[in-house]
Amino acid sequence: MTTFPTSKRTIIDYTSIDPFFNFKLGKVCHLTARPPLEEHIHPEAIELSYFTKGEQVYTIEDISYTINSGEMFITLPNEYHSSGSHPKDKSHFYYLIISTQLLQNLLFSKEESQQLLKSLLTISKRVFKVSPRLTELFESLLECGQDPKPFHKTRIRNLLSELLMTVIEDEKSQLPPTENPMEEVLTYIKTHIYDELPLTHLAHMAHLSEGRFKTNFRLYTGLPPREYILRQKIKCAKRLLKEESLSITQISYQLGFSSSQYFSTVFKRFTTLSPIDYRNQHLHNL
Template identity: 25%
Template sequence: MRIAERRWTWGEAVNEVPEFVMLGHDDLLRAMPLVDHAHPGCYEFVFIERGKASWEVGDERFDTQAGDVFHSRPDEIHRGGFHVIEPCKFWWLIIREPNPRDWLRLTEAENRDLAETMSALPRVQHAGFQPLEAFRGLRYALESGMNLRSMAVRQAIQQLLLQITVPYSGDIAIASDLLGQFDRLIRRMETEPEWRPTVEQLAESVGISVSHFHRTFRAYTGFPPTAFMERQRHKQACRLLSETKEPITDIAFSLGYPSSQHFATVFKRFYGLTPTQWRSRSYSR
């Protein structure tokens, strides 16, 4: 019987980013055993995307819910509460502890300040939903094989550390049932990039006002609804251009653009390259 129905991990080394060790994402439908373990010389950060989970360090127990970040320190033995993780959806990042020299290409003073901040960080920090897009961006950078991938990975880690250590103070509480509705919409946006609903239609589909939908969706994803949908189309466009030989016109129509010219204009505005240039670079690697 499968315990973790949806699991993704990336533990391969990234050139020029020795600080990165592993990134993972779990969507647990059943409780999963998590016994005593430690990460030598590394911090682990766990971000709860949906649901609740508890953690134990020594004799202390820490409860987390959506928007919270739990962390363990280098060499520290920790485990799930009662040696399990409850059904929930979460991300986890393992990185090497800061050192005084050139860590994540930061200055010596920045490294020192970050090391002090991380050592004094509360065991559980409420970061809101701002880190979610950074986790997704880090995953995309790892999987894409893009040019300057090491820079994208490094910047995503820096962004996450900032959002965790200096959390967004304007976070909005979002009901758990609404989070489930948002996840449903996001899955459709990912699988049907040609889908182009209005914000009014999206709000109506989850039964809330347009203003409340716009505000809570942005708090959850880090982007306004229309910008988020456009980013999903961009990601799908990059995948199709890099992994297939479909004509660019066909790709444009499959993503819901009225013409290949319009697609090229939007794509270049976002990436600085035309679709043809992007495809040429992908095949030349």
């Protein structure tokens, strides 16, 4: 039987290019949900995780944070973090682990380097929206690490500096979510998850053609509308499995799945567990 990989990843340790570049950069694509991330730390290093598709829950000191597509998550030096009981979600993301020592010397001015480090250490939000331009910067930085060209060390330093400054600027310029019309659509989906959700109706709510709506929705959430709705159904199913005495079949039909078998297949794809195993695990942990 032919087997296919469930995860693809590229990881570069830039100290192999120059000991000065004490940072690692990774690009990860989980094609299905995977077992939870175990608790770990990064000694004297900051980690930035940027999701371009999917959703992930991370835990720091028993506090859970949900990261959605288009959002950044920051972990400070020496902080224990994991995904708790949550699986690694079906997702695409980049992560950057950078030493505080490098940050103190990255920019051409010592004073500005210190300000860069301070700005990262004092970011007020653990999770925040960032510009889509981050994708281009991460990809360019990966390319420099994989395919050295003339002046590649200068390029790496400049790209890394620009990436970090963009993160800081994006965190400081956050707009309230209600100022984006797509938020109304997302709220409607969550509050009408048991109803039919035709894209024509959602597009009308956003005052867009269906084609433009699909494009804008994906830009805002990182997901096609149908996959976003499917993920919300799975979230709702998890709550029902934990809190209600409904059967698997009842839950599947209540959420609009064509059969309990299809519901079980989709549920396992996003959680690594079948609905019955998820319910039993929760009951066991009570």
